[in-house]
Amino acid sequence: MNPNVNADPAELAKFSDLAHRWWDPESEFRPLHQINPLRLAWIDGLAPLAGKRVLDVGCGGGILSDSMARKGAQVTGIDLSVKALRVAQLHALEAGTSGVEYREVSAEDLAAEQPGTFDVVTCMEMLEHVPDPSSVVRACSQLVKPGGWVFFSTINRNPKSFLFAIVGAEYVLQLLPKGTHEWAKFIRPSELASYCRQADLDLQGTRGMEYNPLTRRYWLSDDTSVNYMIATRRAP
Template identity: 80%
Template structure:
């Protein structure tokens, strides 16, 4: 790990310790499994991924990457948590998932290596875990082909998000390990929109993700006060 890599060693260690539990549906990663169909359908409804070249930045154990490959996409998942990547690779092998590969590389390094390569780029639940989220947004934009789509999801820095996503989910309900999210690292939609504009991405769609902790039901809505997603597009004439 060098000072030039846009990653927090403590964050990487945190997720590495849990790597063996990525595909345990009753583990700390259960919420990611439960929201994955919603995320996948939303992405596929805006930018159909079958037959497309797709990049998943911050793929972790491969929950989204694996499901996109099963939709018929050619997927590359990248992350800097090597243990999580090994779990993702093992799951793909055991499940017989075709069309997905994994690499340990930063978004910025991959953008320098393969600019304007991917039809669709996803970066979900990752921006709030890096020191410089604007740098990741810029790298994702650079990796997309002209006219390509870039999707982000993260958590709003709001009082409601603090109470529900941190106090509620981590300390009261135990849905996530304590310390998974740090309030000061959360990102307001206005801030993410500014990062996207600076990277040359046009914001096309925004959706909120809501949750009922009693019924464990998740649904998409227009409420972006806690969890939210952006669908952005790289202008067709851009390089």
């Protein structure tokens, strides 16, 4: 791998090893399948996707990319895991999803190639897995058109998130494979907001995501203490 690429080889290997299970709703990726309708509805409610040109940064196996294309968007999904991209491409073929394409390219390289191209950019569950999240935020800002929307989701860094997102999710409830996350890489909302301001992205709103292990149900709330999403817009 190019040493200048903003990616952790160990993180890429981790998700590449699981790539064949991306579209199994009972696999390690079950939480992504369960939260996808919630985050899709929030994104579409703020920035209606039909007819828009959309970029999904860190798309993995294409769960969000595919659903945005089904909303009528023209979607490009990018990732640096070749195995995950192949799974995404195969699923699009098997499901007959039109309006979606996948590329192996970093956000930074695509920003240099296609600045100001997209109406909407999404970067979900990725920032906590890269060495320099602020670099990804800058690239997302460069990729979106002036006035366009950029959405991020990640995990807060505090004692509660260690208890819930690592001890609870990975070890007790086993919702995710052990070692999926590193607490030190979690990002406080204030830190992410700072990255966004430095990249000329104006904060438009935040939503937290909560989970009840008894009902096995996720929902959006105002509690951003663990999982959260933020919506931003590029300055016109």
